[in-house]
Amino acid sequence: MKALVTVVLLASAASLPAWAAQISVTDAWVRATMPGQPVGGAYMQIRSDADARLIGVSSSVVPRVEVHEMTMDGDMMRMREVKAVELPKGKTVSLEPGGFHIMLMNLKKPIVVGDSIPLTLVIESDGKRQTVEVKAEARAMDGAMRHAH
Numbered sequence: 001m002k003a004l005v006t007v008v009l010l011a012s013a014a015s016l017p018a019w020a021a022q023i024s025v026t027d028a029w030v031r032a033t034m035p036g037q038p039v040g041g042a043y044m045q046i047r048s049d050a051d052a053r054l055i056g057v058s059s060s061v062v063p064r065v066e067v068h069e070m071t072m073d074g075d076m077m078r079m080r081e082v083k084a085v086e087l088p089k090g091k092t093v094s095l096e097p098g099g100f101h102i103m104l105m106n107l108k109k110p111i112v113v114g115d116s117i118p119l120t121l122v123i124e125s126d127g128k129r130q131t132v133e134v135k136a137e138a139r140a141m142d143g144a145m146r147h148a149h
């Protein structure tokens with residue numbers, strides 16, 4: 001089993017252009033949505049082996065995807081769209097409820113627990129762009145925080 005994993009990792013590394021940063025994405029998930037709820041959130045941890053930035057996200061199954069940051073403004077939670085999320089070399093950056101997150105917008109149907117949502121991350125490093133394909137698994141809404149736009 002271990003040998004197989006090693007081979008797969010080598011194969012994907014070999015297919016990358018020489019300039020590309022090595023990006024690893026772990027724990028990618030989306031929050032399941034209620035019927036009629038037009039927006040959802042996607043979360044993950046991203047680590048790059050070179051200084052890089054996440055500059056965009058798209059999905060074949062979501063009409064519009066934005067990268068947001070949630071901040072406290074007094075005691076109000078506010079969200080705004082950000083142009084980029086910095087991915088400093090070697091540091092694991094969390095996209096999580098209450099911080100940076102990926103916003104899935106204009107949803108046509110609910111995201112159901114167990115759905116697998118494909119996301120394409122656009123990452124820039126050293127002035128060049130690469131894409132990283134991620135599958136985010138839908139998990140149950142925990143009711144902790146509702147997105148209000």
Ligand SMILES: [Cu+2]
Nearest residue numbers: 068079103147
């Ligand atoms: Cu948001």
